[in-house]
Amino acid sequence: MGKIDVYPTTAWSAGTGCHGGCGQNLHVQDGKLVKIEGNEDHPWNQGRSCPRALALTQYMYHENRITQPLIRVGERGSGKFEPISWDEALDYCEEKMGGIRDEYGAESVIFVQGTGRDIGGPITFLAYSYGSPNWVQLGLSGHSCYTPRLGAMKTTLGEFAVADCSQFLEKRYEDPEWEAPEYIIVWGQNPPNGCPDGFYGPWIVDCMQRGSKIISVDPRNTWMSTRAEYHLQIRPGTDGALALGMVNIIIEEELYDKDFVEKWVAGFEDVKKRAAEYPVDKVSAITEIPADDIRAAARAYANAKQAAIQWGVPVDMCPDGTAVAHAISCLWTITGNIDIPGGQVIAKPAFGVTAYPFTSEELADLYGKDLVERMNEKRIGADQYPMYKHFRGWAQPDVTIEQMETGDPYPIKGAWIQTANVIGGQAARAKFHYDAMKKLDFVAVIDLFHNPTTMALADIILPAATFPEKNSFRSWWTPMDSIKKRVQVGECRSDWEINFELAKRFNPEGLKRWDTVIDYFDERMEPSGMTFDELEAKGGWAMSPEGPGRPYRRHEKGQLRADGKPGFNTPSGKVELYNKSFEEWGMDPLPFYTEPAQSEASTPELFKKHPLVMITGARSNLFFHSEHRQVPWLREKEPDPTVEIHPDTAKEYNIYDGEWVHLENDMGHIKRKAKISLKVKPNHIQTLHGWFMPEAEGAEPNLFNVWDFQVNQIIPGPQNSKSGFGGGQYKTTLVRLAKIKEDA
Amino acid sequence: MAKYGILIDYDFCTGCHTCEVACQQEHNYPVGLNGIKVTEYEYQLANGKVKIDYMPFLTDLCDLCMSRQAEGERPSCVKHCQTACMKFGLTTDLTAEAATRPRAALHTHVPK
The missing domain is CATH 3.40.50.740 (Rossmann fold)
Known part of the structure; x- marks a missing residue:
């Protein structure tokens, strides 16, 4: 056995399968990865790791891996x-x-x-x-994944913005420039379960440990929601109404940042008028959230000195997801929570480097x-x-x-x-x-x-x-990382x-x-100013220096615009909440709410037949979407595809814990193992997507039993808004539960 | 007796399974064997609100990563914990620290 060499790298996709960004140390012996550990010198994860990374040897050297064309x-x-x-x-x-x-x-x-x-x-x-x-x-x-949110931000702010968890600063939480958000609205996400869109989920928990309080917008009870100061247990797909309702409260009660709005916001009066169409009682009826909770959460967010919003893919999956993202972005805009420590930090690719051309x-x-x-x-x-x-x-x-x-x-x-x-x-x-x-x-x-x-x-x-x-590099959003090939498999x-x-x-x-x-x-x-090898020689990562790529208050310093003037990177230099691009493209220039395509209100007959809202698409630390079911250390922790059912609902359907049941609607049915759980409300069920059985027969007609378990076969098709972005019905499809009849 | 232990600020345990896989990788334990295991409890408070708690506990298969200690490394579960809610140290030190946390558990452990 040769000696073990340790090489730092950055985990990005195949292997962990994820959106990546973690510094990891590869322990390589005789040309083979024998162990992987978190890299404590990397600012992203500071030594931490996740189950999929730590099980990497079982993934890479799995007997069923395809190693030849x-x-x-x-x-x-x-x-x-x-x-x-x-x-x-x-x-x-x-x-x-x-x-x-x-x-x-x-x-x-x-x-x-x-x-x-x-x-x-x-x-x-x-x-x-x-x-x-x-x-x-x-x-x-x-x-319905991030593009609706990106579209709404780019056209109003001229930039992209993310919750500020100090990720753009080398010293992270120790950097004196950073302040923890007083509140973080975690909107449609369970951050400890995954790392979406250039964001390490546990950063939110880091902020909580440093004093941030949570406002959780989630139809389910999760670790995060049960530790939130306010849990807004929303009806799936109604996020647009909630956002507009909160905007309305903040404006009506004059809790918005008047200086910021005066100096840096265009279209405030238009948004005010539109939001007035969403009084809190109406919003409460739409979202099933008590009006007092909506008021309290809106006030807490607006009154905080600095507060952030971390949003997830359910925003995009609302009908007219782009408009919903637009509505939520109004919250951070009118409260002046942009480009300040502990607010929404403007996110640019490290050093302005992009992996591929756009223009x-x-x-x-x-x-x-x-x-x-x-x-x-x-x-x-x-x-x-x-x-x-x-x-x-x-x-x-x-x-x-x-x-x-x-x-x-x-x-x-x-x-x-x-x-x-x-x-x-x-x-x-x-x-x-x-x-x-x-x-x-x-x-x-x-x-x-x-x-x-x-x-x-x-x-x-x-x-x-x-x-x-493999050799690769990453600059999304920060730091810039080199990924250098250290082993070969097949x-x-x-x-x-x-x-x-x-x-x-x-x-x-x-x-x-x-x-x-x-x-x-x-x-x-x-x-x-660096080559791939030079970056690798520096330890494999580097952050943008002072300038457009580094926070804060870049709009005041004239670091965002090509002309070097103060302001945002929009035609007016202001955040254009009245969205002229949308208007030009024949879309509504202001945010609005659309009822889900299937619901008690929009399809009452269907609702009678299929009274349960099926929520799918949650993240798991063990599996990335449809991957990793063949990895023993991971599959062991969650061997079966389950469906979360509230105890009252289980009783109504006469279903016991651990029973295999069907979830069905007019498109067909799929199989799940019942997990009786308080995580869901009685009228919701929740199940993970991406299930097939790699251990089963792969050839037709089995296809690894995909048709028994593929939940997306009972998710209907397009409900595209005018933008064509958003509205995948992954969280709002109506179903019912059925006992599986034994063959006679 | 128990010189070393692991302090778990379990209010911040999110049940992510990282500690479990970290242990299995470190010791090359097959499926079914683990030095640490996370449990979950869902319950309702008097006001009707739901609460979900997680708690990892150490098993007889835990050796506190003795071989890592020799190299100045923390146990693999502690190092990799995604929310950094675990701390390894002398039980005397950890006892003092536990008293400063509202919801923590000190697992003393003498490897078998």
């Missing part, structure tokens, strides 16, 4: 694959994708990813080099003017949904799957699926996705394990690397390497200035 040799779904070489695999992809491009146009191949993480760079690199504008989180109805100029330079023109002409949904055209370069997921089925206005023939288990994961109407995708001429899946998607659809599977096996390659090589085949001219992915990283990292 595989080509399908039987019928689609037969589960018959054979190993081939990387050259053969990439030749195959090049030939098939080239054929579709010649016959139908490059837009007929879609490029599918799961939740963001580190895939945006590699997947757009390939999609755009190939010539397709269709990059999509296929199945994620309404793209039309950069895109034209790399991929040609033609691609940029086709982005808006051919991108699916861009003609229907203005935000897809103007805000972010996605194809609209609900429209994409409809188009796959109809072939109108052009056929979709191929899919490159990377970091996404569409069939077993994010796809609302999962069976509709399955049926539509079965008809594709070409499907490549890039993954680490077999799952329902590889089994049902893949013609070819390319084995991806975990973070200890023939696995990083997403960057796979896509870089294939992209070069499709676009040799545009990409010729880089020989390796490190060359590309070095160019992206130029604004930092």
Whole structure:
């Protein structure tokens, strides 16, 4: 046995699977990872770790991991694959994708990813080099994950903002500039259970230990909500009404920050008028939260010297998620909680470095003017949904799957699926996705394990690397981290390497200035004045220096605008609560509330039949979405898919704890093990998504028993607002419970 | 007797299972064996509000990570705890510290 070397790195995606950012130390012996530990020198997690990171050796060296490229040799779904070489695999992809491009146009191949993480760079690199504008989180109805929130912030504030937990300061909680938020509104999230969107969930707990009080907006009772000063136990999907109601109270009672509003807010009077349509009694009736609690929470937040809001994906999953995010952002704006210690801190990528280009100029330079023109002409949904055209370069997921089925206005023939288990994961109407995708001429899946998607659809599977096996870098939001390859498992390659090589085949001219992915990283990292190797030599992380990338009060110092004048990065220099971009795009310029598509109020007949609101999509420390069920140390802690049922409801349905039951509606049913729990209200049930059984038969028709357990097969399809962003019905679908009848 | 112990400020234990997997990795314990285990209790207060508490306890499979101590490292569960609610030390020191916390538990432990 050789000696053990310890290498610091940053955990980001495959392996832990998450949005990442933790400093971890890799203990490597004889070319193999033998242990992983939190890195105490890294400011993000300060030595801490999580179950998925600590179980990494079981994940990386799992006997069922795919470690060679595989080509399908039987019928689609037969589960018959054979190993081939990387050259053969990439030749195959090049030939098939080239054929579709010649016959139908490059837009007929879609490029599918799961939740963001580190895939945006590699997947757009390939999609755009190939010539397709269709990059999509296929199945994620309404793209209901962070994009609605980002859209609302960018168009009003000109920036993105996050709860300030000192994450932009090297010394963290010890930095004298930082102050703990007096209150944190934890809106639709259980932060100890996960690390979303460039944010380490336990930071909220760190703040609590330093005096922050919590206002929890959550339909469930969680560790966090039961320690909150105010728990607003909201009816799922009604967050927009609550936010507007709180805005109204704060304005009516003159608790807002008059100086800040005077100096830095445009459209205050318009918001005041709109919010007045949401008096507290009306809001209380909509949200099922007592009016006194809403008042008390609004007052506590507004009266705090500094207070922050940490929000989660339920905001996006409300009908008109973008408008809901807009409403919530009004709270921190009118109370002046922006760009101050312990408020919302303006979040910019470290050193202004981004992993991949965004601007039309950069895109034209790399991929040609033609691609940029086709982005808006051919991108699916861009003609229907203005935000897809103007805000972010996605194809609209609900429209994409409809188009796959109809072939109108052009056929979709191929899919490159990377970091996404569409069939077993994010796809609302999962069976509709399955049926539509079965008809594709070409499907490549890039993954680490077999799952329902590889089994049902893949013609070819390319084995991806975990973070200890790859070179990468991260600048979202802070610090900037280098991720250096330390071990090799089988023939696995990083997403960057796979896509870089294939992209070069499709676009040799545009990409010729880089020989390796490190060359590309070095160019992206130029604004930092460091190369990849230089950052690695410094310990693998660095934070933005004084300037636009470092808090606080940048709007007063003239650090946010290109012209160097004080103010925010908007046309008026103010936070534009009256959203002119939305107005220009044919949307409501002011925030508003929409009732969920299924509810007692909107579908009373359906409600009689299916009286329980099913909440899905919570986070688990053990599993990242549909991953990790095959890891023994993790699965042991939660072996079965459960459904939380209130004791009164269990009694009504005559269900005992531990009984296997059906959750059903007009779309079908799924199986869950009953967990009688006070975590949910009597009229709600809660269940985790992403379940399939990796230990079961993978070939059709089983597909790892996905159709027994995939909750998203009973989640309906689009309820898209005018923006096309938000409204996936993952938290508001009506169901009923049913006992499972034994076969006679 | 019990020279060392682990103080757990259990009001901040969120039940995340990190300590359990940290222990299993450190000792290479297979599924079913663990030096630490987290329990959960849901209950209703007199005012009707629901409360959820978590509490990790040490088992006979805990050796207080003796081999890590020799290298100046804390036990793996303590180091990796996501909310930093665990502290390793001399029971005499921890007893004093426990008295300053509203809801803490001191686990004395003599490895078998």
